[in-house]
Amino acid sequence: MMTPRRPVFKAIWLFALLAMATTPAAAAAAPALADAAGNYRIASSSTVQFSVPQTGGGGGIAGKFAKFSGGFRIDGSNIERSSVEFTLYPESVRSSERRIEDFLRSSAVFDTANYQTVTFRSTSVTQTGADSATVVGTLTARGKARKERFEVTLTDWNKRSIAFTIRGSIRRAPYGMDVGTPIYSNVVEFDMNIRGQKR
């Protein structure tokens, strides 16, 4: 990146000013970094949804994971030194019907009998806007670890909690989950609403 790294607090301050001047209700004003800094536990009220488009249009496979855990740390002096770790339990997958859930749990997809968790550990956080960032990290599923990227946008915060939407497009074939391609897309779209409670 050629752009000189601007002090984060300045960006947040500018964004807050801008938000107040133009569209005060449009977005959650970003907090001062010092206020947001801290360790957070990912609350169970968060949602982790996914969808896999199908050929010829139509709904494809959509679902969510009911059980997950994790936490993140927002660094008070440099947001790019923040980190996140996340574990989800694919056994808790929910979809439109039992047959699909059983298939997703089976050896064809998550193989929950042999791999109980899917984990993500961040390796870098890059701020992309006043209220957005890119988190890169290692995603491990079915014993395979790969570098993946998620886009994070701040949606809400207060003194005790902070919330983000997190989106990522993950190719499933490298994890040995290529079943159903090309009828079902290789790319799984993740759409998460993650709320962190300050520890």
Add this chain to the structure above:
Amino acid sequence: MLRNSESGFGAVTIVLHWAIAVLILGLILLGFVMRRTEIDPALQFSLYQWHKSFGFTVLGLAVLRAVWWSIERNPAPPPGLGPLEHTAAQIMHRALIVLALIVALAGWAVASTSTLNIPSFYFNLIVIPHLPLRQSEASEAFWTFAHALLAYLMLGLVAGHAAAAFYHHFLRRDEVLVRMLRPGARRRDAKTFNTQENDDTLVERK
């Protein structure tokens, strides 16, 4: 060579007959294997998709076969075939031609009514749309049952059809089986004799 004649089948009839025969037997075997519950789920998914693609192939061929059968002449029945046997053979052939269509259509209905809504991606080349049927568990269960029942009924008829062919070949020692193997097949020495017999049959039928 392509067209049927009074004495035998042409290449079109023969190719359609055997292509459909091989595909149907393969599909029944495939259908039987893919329904096993202990099978690897990823393999099972693939087998279903192969079953659908080959099933649509049969449907296409069965439509051609039915059209060809209705516009093309049928060779005369073999000599010495009684009227009851001839009627039985005609009913059997009609039933097989119609069942090949109906079983395939019922399979299409399974894919169309399934709440899984899995697209029919013909050999991963082109999406074949679902039939305009409502997707529901009950509808899917009904068509699954109908598809399997009709398929096993057809398997039974195929067995009877094959047994009749072997009966003709090995016991009656006539041309019935051979003429479905070779276009225009008929031994030269048998020709005059058969023509004579065919005329008799025609008279008999009238």
